[in-house]
Amino acid sequence: MLICGVKTTHDGGVALVEDGRLVFSIEMEKLGNNERYAKIKDFATVFELLAEHGYRPEDVDHFVLDGWYKTHKVQSWHGQEFEAVLAPYRRGLLDDDLLRAYPNSVQDLPYLSFTHYAGHVASGYCASPFARAGQGSYVLAWDGWMFPFLYHVDGRTRKVTDCGPLMPVIGDSYLQLGQLFAPFDEPIEYPHILGLAGKIMAYIALGEVRPEAVEHIDRTIDAAFHAVLAGRPDDDRFYQVGNGVEILKRIKKSVALAGVEPADMLASIHHALERRLVEGVRRKVAAADLPDRNLVVVGGCGLNIKWNSALRDSGVFGTVWVPPFPNDSGSAIGTACAAMLTRTERVALDWDVYSGPALKDSTPLPGWHQEPCELRDLARLLHDNDEPVVFLNGRAEIGPRALGNRSILAPAGSPKMKDLLNEVKEREFYRPVAPICLEESAPEIFSPGTPDPYMLFDHAVREDWKDRVPAVCHLDGTARLQTVNRAENAAVHELLTHYHELSGIPLLCNTSANHKGSGFFPDVRSAMEWGRVRLIWSDGTLFTRAD
Known part of the structure; x- marks a missing residue:
């Protein structure tokens, strides 16, 4: 069964689930350097994303719209306005069934809608390890x-x-x-x-x-x-x-x-x-x-x-488990999961955190030199140069956090690196810079240092490491840690392994690669136009600004 979940309001997104497998989840902010939290401005975008992945509207068994506190929403479809009737924000007026569907149709296209809270609950549970294990x-x-x-x-x-x-x-x-x-x-x-x-x-x-x-x-x-x-x-x-x-x-x-x-x-x-x-x-x-x-x-x-x-x-x-998309960035997935729970026999969602948009092809700007660069060579560059690198690899992360595929990576050994990255990102001085660390090494550096692949828990930096990695140590001595193993992200794991061999430090600074106020860079050219970092690595190629 093919289910297409759609979130039209802020953090707008489209998610496609086929027989319990997440095919893609794409937030509007991650398309074309769109503004953070962007809405779906034209419903045609939904069908364009389906076509881009080889699907037609008639292939979809259920279109599902996320509920909202305004249950009547005026939408645009190729510039023509229509009204979509949505489920309420938390619950309906007729019963207390969280997964009660609100069926409707527009222009002969039938769709379901579930309350906004139903989408949150369904996304969290269906994506969880508990659902995979058949546990409550x-x-x-x-x-x-x-x-x-x-x-x-x-x-x-x-x-x-x-x-x-x-x-x-x-x-x-x-x-x-x-x-x-x-x-x-x-x-x-x-x-x-x-x-x-x-x-x-x-x-x-x-x-x-x-x-x-x-x-x-x-x-x-x-x-x-x-x-x-x-x-x-x-x-x-x-x-x-x-x-x-x-x-x-x-x-x-x-x-x-x-x-x-x-x-x-x-x-x-x-x-x-x-x-x-x-x-x-x-x-x-x-x-x-x-x-x-x-x-x-x-x-x-x-x-x-x-x-x-x-x-x-x-x-x-x-x-305690938190998905990488607990906020409305996961609502398109969630409303699709609500339909999966009520319209199929499946409970657990088969998903990967790197199910966002693929990098777009782009033409490099003049003034940028490019050359092949293996991850071992990039690790050497990070160690020797002590400067940040925009790291663009494969499909983007889903959810709001940069988890290695749309990141700026940098050595953490200097306290000045935190200030530099905040300056580069035009952020306030008190904002922390996160560490991305080999999972097997995390307990040595952080407490508790347990696996945290989505940066969703607090970890204290151990005393004997605070002077070694000051750039990722927050003002209160904690860090928003991301751990990485080979199965989760082979490229980042390999890069960290090589860097560890050179430096004795199994982590790097990690912050998101994006224009201020926009979603992740969709292509290499966007990072070049941004121009605030001299080095860009993407899928085996290093781009260096000539000046």
């Missing part, structure tokens, strides 16, 4: 416009149980509360406001958690919650978008506390929400009393590596 799992879904909800998916029956909300705070609260404090109190235009949460998460390393601020935040949240949902705290039908926005408005009015510096206040907000999240999960799991101790984390808040780590370290679960 809890799924924590916390997205921008919704409270965090805990679900349980039975691996045998596919039954999804709603275990209820964890706390009365919608995901957008993190960035909206952060905007009340310097240096984030300047207006940021949509859609780039969507990247603010990541900046706040980095900035809190400059602050200190203040107990009096945490107590004040707790009181403020409780007061706002009871004012809006007084007398109805046990009825989760009231945990809807409108009530969440109203609660947030009330919190924002009084969350500041005199005498607490902005960095400390931001750190305290982060800590207060983290503690409520862990306590909420612990309470719901105890009430559910199910044998499974697996957890999948999805929704935009699944990109918060510190919260993921707190859940991992809580002792509630045996294994």
